[in-house]
Amino acid sequence: MIEKPKLATLCLATLGIVYGDIGTSPLYALRECFLHEGIEATHDNVLGILSLILWALILVISCKYLLFVMRADNRGEGGVAALVALLNPWQVKPGSQRYLLMLLGLFGAALIFGDGTITPAISVLSAVEGLETATPAFKPFVIPVALIILVGLFSLQHRGTAKVGRIFGPIIVVWFLVLATLGLNGILQYPAVLAAANPAHAYAFFASNGFAGFAVLGSVFLVVTGGEALYADMGHLGRAPIRITWFVMVLPALLLNYFGQGALILDRPEATKAPFYELAPDWATYPLVALATLATIIASQAVITGVFSLTRQLVQLGQLPRVNIVQTSPDEQGQIYIPLVNWLMMLATIGLVIGFGSSSALASAYGIAVATTMVISTILAFFVARRFGWNLWLSAALLTVFLIVDFSFFGANLLKLADGGFYPLGVAILVFVLMRTWARGRQLLSERWGRNAITPSEFAKLLIIEPPHRIDGTAVFFTSGYHVPPYLLRHLARHRVMQERIILLEVETRDEPRVMAAERLLPICVAPGVMYVKISYGFMQDPNVPLALRLAEKLGMDLELDAVTYYLGRQILIPTRNIPGMWLWQERLFAVLSRNATRVTAFFRLPPKDVVELGFQVEI
Incomplete structure (x- = not known):
């Protein structure tokens, strides 16, 4: 049970971290519904679209995510990557059910990268476009102002969100009020709009508009695009604050605003061009633009941080190459900064703003990635529910209902493919290819070394049979399993010199978010002077090998860490046609990724002065 003061603080943080994206949808969602050809701002159409918005929020957010999907947590963590990890698919055979589910989940994760660049662009653009409502004279300045805001936002990421995060919650509270x-x-001003709560108006809308009505679902979907964030951010805040905040403040505020915009359109059909800003009196336009800009910056910040977290998870799970991860807070593990991802996102976002030119144009590209991810999350949640003992019929019934809704939105968003929807799908395919190439390349290398590898026990016997010259100190050799790395054997054969203490060190990432310090180390004494040590981390943790070995020393292991030398094998990969398992272009791509991955020294926080790299060529 969470204490009330702490729960209130978490609810305030939830508003700033979780609900920024879905909370800024009123800026553009209803407007986009009336931009479809053949959809006029008639009484029946307005009530029908409002009814669709109401029931989309209830079915997708309230029922699917808050009541069903959030039950599938990986020790408190949520998101597509956490769902995949719950299925534990990493060691299964290709072609099996769990392997296919892993591929599906990884593609869902890849989709988030494309969406992560669209959200800041469309959110900030839609806020700044409010200046046009005040006077058309501001129209030439909309894109430059939006670009300045976005460049500033990405440029400040290296400072972390700890200080800014304290004011996120109160600003979003004001926003929802x-x-x-x-x-x-x-x-x-127009109470009759409340009749839209009757779902019969949604049915009548489809019946009277046919295919055009179905196409509008692609714009209605914009009201729920922040739904995946609810699940992904569960580990930061917990279920209770997210659920309470939604039902107490977010859902009522969103529905009031959407229905208020609908009432305005019923009274003044010409207001469809900017119904959100038209709701405000003239004197409030500029303050509202300023508040909307702050809200969209916060929403963008949450998305950027989410992409950072997802990247770290995929790196730790061995699905992406190592990248430089900077911890921006000494207290909060979730506050990280990834320079490469940050600058790539900034360039992509700037390109989207310049290329599309308006939030309406961007809306055509927005949604298809989230809709696809939602379909994937529903499917994975079903299999996770079954794995943990849920009743088959109950799970199947929920899966059917949610998939009908998800596929309806997915189909409507496919209609946007030619108008910009290809962009997030293209980004997702690129990221997915990178992930599969990296994971497959590492697997083939591991299998290749494993065939001729010797065990630590055999290595200890070799030291007795052919004893090398021993010198003071501790040598740490990194390995990928319970075997001796080939570069150690080459080093020994070449130099015939070895430290008195040898540690064969494996760093493992488990299929859980965090590993407690008490479970961090698994030491095995192979022989006098030879030890195998496994260090375990969760996929939400950053490895720090010297710190972990310091813990081992405190537990009584004789390591003498002040005299440690870390030996790393630096592989020079040579693509060839002789090794089966990958296409030649994949081998070349894998070689490029390996050369540009963050060096093990930085990734494992090794002191550079104590590191020796042993290079050797490997044909792949």
């Missing part, structure tokens, strides 16, 4: 106030005022 303003949403509710504007919406309530609109509803009071």
